[in-house]
Amino acid sequence: MKPRLLIRIAALILWSASTHQLFSQKVGFLLDGYLTDRWYLDQKLFMDKVKELGGEPLLEVAHGDTLEQLRLGKKLIDDGVKVLVIVPTDSRQAARIVVVAKTANVPVIAYDRLIMSNNLSLYVSYNNEKVGSMQAQYAVSKIPNGNYLLFNGPVSDNNAVQFSVGQRKILDPKIRSKNVKLIGDFVMSDWGELGAMTKMDEFMSSSQEKPNVVIAANDALANGVIQSLPNDLIGKVIITGQDADIAALKNIVSGKQSMTIYKPIKPLAEMAAEMAIKLAKGETVKGATKMSSGNITVNAVLLDPVVVDKDNYKETVVKDGHAALDEIIEK
């Protein structure tokens, strides 16, 4: 090949790479942290989809620190993101990031957890009230009369509030009719397994009453509870969860945990990435529904959660490729 032709080809390659850099849309993804396993998957699927659509994903993680998340939100805006997708550490405090973003003309999508702001472009999540109702419904269908113990995540996460609303819709009438006795209602300061383990330990050593049911709002809390449950109660107490964590699926197969709520991550992460790219290009996006919480009303897309237990895990999480049989069955 002639040297001049080679130089031309090289220049063309350089030019197309730099225009890609120049014109590809920067998309900020601001996570709370990795206290539960699912966020690694959310991150991967979201970032991959943004790249596939020609965008440039920029990731920051607050590691559970509200002020750090505010700082990182500002940083991403300074770095030139055209849209911000946020999993808020604190649903109220994160509204401050939306204020800064609005001034900089950067649209915001609240991902999985609502941000208490009327200036969101979109909220994408699951029907979280339904998650709570499904957990409680499962429990009362197995134990219609008995002692119930509740473990929930922090109220700074609006999802925890919604899980509780959903649970209480089912439980309150049963509590009033005295079929269900609430022997403890614990709201943890984070979603981790350690806090639940300690709390359950304290409860078991101080309470006269034993639980027949533990409604744990997610799998990490459920796993903490299971670790502090005396051996003679393991497999006898109905324990709920959420997230279809691999550890929880193992516990379901071996009979230690009764159910989990499976929320397929792929449709959520990919839809969020598609919406983010549209917003980054200046297009408008619409939610499939309007959702209100307190005095906040937002455009939202809310996906449906699925109950998973010993009877249907093969047709749900395994069939979907979320978990492989040999990861969850102890050999």
Ligand code: BGC
């Ligand atoms: C999510 C759950 C998750 C929890 C802890 C909640 O906001 O909806 O899926 O288990 O946060 O990360």
